[in-house]
Amino acid sequence: MSDSKHLTTKDFDPAALYFLPLGGSGEIGMNLNLYHHAGKWLMVDLGVSFADETTPGIEIILPDTSFIEERLGDLAGILVTHAHEDHLGAIPYLWEDLRVPVWCTPFAASFLKAKLVEKGLQNKVPIHVLPLGGRSHIGPFDIELISLTHSIPEPNAVVIRTPAGTVLHTGDWKLDPDPVIGLLSNETALQNLGREGVTAMVCDSTNALVPGRSGSESEVRDSFMDLFGQYKDTRIAVTCFASNVARLHSITQAAHAHDRQVALVGRSLWRINDAARENGYLTDLPPFLTEKEAGFLPREKVLLICTGSQGEARAALSRMATGEHPDVTLERGDVVIFSAREIPGNEKSIGKIQNGLLRRGIKIITADDAFVHVSGHPAREELVQMYQWVRPKIAIPVHGEGRHLAAHAELARDCQVPEVLVPEDGGAIRLAPGPAALVGHVHAGRLCIDGKRIVPMNNHALRGRTRMAQSGAVVVTLVMTPRGDLLADPKVSIMGLLEEDEYEEETADLISRIRGAVDQLSRTARLEDSSVKEAARVAVRRNFSAMQGRKPMTEIHLVRI
Incomplete structure (x- = not known):
């Protein structure tokens, strides 16, 4: 992907149909999918993912929407397939950067409205409620919903029709013969769509490694x-x-x-x-x-x-x-x-x-002890059934990690799908006209909720917090004369590295090592702040590397009086 062309707006042919995921391809969660035709973009889903222990202080991860924010005049709207957090949970956080209407079915609308109230966005977001099986136009895109089954009410596959071609975007789904709540999957609509002709199917891969069926x-x-x-x-x-x-x-x-x-x-x-x-x-x-x-x-x-x-x-x-x-x-x-x-x-x-x-x-x-759970995603037999109904010319596996996408791609080839492409976030795929092809890439990153701020996942503050959590931290204050003489012993604060009963002795030893490192500098070097700070920093890191095998985050403050 890194070697492919970096795309700009002029690289997207208005007469063609493109698929561009910015989240949810190569991962489970944080779904954000873009379709392009006639100079306009349609966003399908805008969801979150959740952090783990590797990102201290962070709970919610969002897709980076900077690519589409630079083209807001061309974004026709957001279409939500269903009400799961990984498909709509980012809307309350990112809508003010996008400010376009949202289309969804009644249950998703109710759920989304409640979340918007929590963010003070009630009555600000234009929400267009589509009936189950409804059809509408969003910019140049002719949209039709097809009811499926999943682990939440009103999951929808989306038919996206354009003069360049037709896509079935499945969203999350399974084939449950008795779903308890909601409608059965609309097999007739899927078969009719297959007879009409489908250029590409962009399809859930979560359980592509699971044999059989998901269960009812x-x-x-x-x-x-x-x-x-x-x-x-x-x-x-x-x-x-x-x-x-x-x-x-x-x-x-x-x-x-x-x-x-x-x-x-x-x-x-x-x-x-x-x-x-x-x-x-x-x-x-x-x-x-x-x-x-x-x-x-x-x-x-x-x-x-x-x-x-x-x-x-x-x-x-x-x-x-x-x-x-x-x-x-x-x-x-x-x-x-x-x-x-x-x-x-x-x-x-x-x-x-x-x-x-x-x-x-x-x-x-647990599910290992008794039959207390069935998945909301299609196992392999259900995927095969979907391909038999829809018969797409192109298969695009999404909503899965790399191993899921690879297994889904292999299954699609076994189902005699002529073309199969495995996408990555940020990779733009031309679906039509002509053979499907990866034509280049755009920026696709991650944002996170850090307190009250939305910041990039790789920001300096988070990297520093992660380093401190993993390796501890040391802060050293040095007070020197302009000529480079220490006026007092270094002041040291050590965090997350020493037990209470060893703090006094080890701190005294560290102070001695820092003072020795500074004293060993030449008179000329002691006049340079950078040389003094580096000597102290190296002394700290060598000390803890030898003692604990750790290299703590180290900050040196130098004051000259």
Whole structure:
């Protein structure tokens, strides 16, 4: 990619059709896809990703939109495929830099509006609500939605028609024969589209390595029916993705079958509940209990649905595992069911919560122990079925790490797709006319929420914070005369490197080493601030390298009096 041409606006032929991902290709999350035709751009999804322990102080990662910000006059709008955070979660953070209308279906609109209120953007973002299966024009793009199934209500594949060609952008999907909530996948519409002719299919790759089919939500509900019956005299808590409305329905139905009332524990669950009921989902269920109300019921008469399935430190289950939740207490003998799979990178944080629960005598059940989860993404048989219906000329695997994209590409070739291209973020692919080809690249980076600021992921402050977290830090203050004589011993502050009982002795030794390094400089060198600072810095780093094998972040302050 680095050797390919760096593209400017004039390099995009108005008569052609291009696909340009700025996030979500080569990774799972942070989806941002651009399509170009007739001098205009269409953005499909604008989502977030989540940080890990390698980025201290950072929780949310955003795609860098600088490429399209430089072309705002040509951006027709943002089309959201569904309401997951990795597909719309960046809109509240980045919309003021884009200021274009947003198109989405009713459930996604309700969810997005609630998030916009939190950012003070209510009534500022133009949101056009499309009906399920609806059709509209966004600039030169003729848009049609096709209903699919996924782990959230109203997931949509998007048909993008232009005079240059037609694309099916699948978004996230699976083929669930009994999804519990929402419509079945519209097989007829997909087959009709295949007969009409599809230039390219840009398709979900998350489970391209998984054989068979992903399984049905109704099967999880039936499994809960049996599982809850095995724990009649104890409290049950289930943690799952808050956005999985069908899972909330399945858990609640099974709980009611065993004479348990259901409480939601966690703010994001209540946000999803409100959006669901506003759009006619979950209306066949009684209102959920609050966590305070649940505390008045006997243990065997309540079931808790909790946030925290991915080990989030501030989620409800994390606080319950440490006994710090203000309203809900889990006791020895209670049961916690993890009804979600681990997102890669979250294993440590999930393990920490599970270990905390086990130490408190609480039983844990995961997908390794019982049938408590099905994925919302297509396994290989479902991908094959989609290719048989749509029959695209070009396959573009997205929404996956490199290994997922490679497996998906191989499967597409096995399905006799004539052309297969594996994209990378920032790589512009000409889909038509002519053979599909990577024509060059544009900037595609990452931003992050750092306190109240949005900054590049590779910014100096974050790099410094990461270095300090990994290697510690030392600050040295030197006071010298203009002629280069030290007026006092160096003042040293050492952070994250010494135990309390060794601090005094090791600090005294370090001060001696720094003073010795400065004293050894020639009279001429001691007149140069840079030479003095470098001598002190090298003394600090050599000291800790020899003692601990570490090279701490070192700052030298030099004052001449």
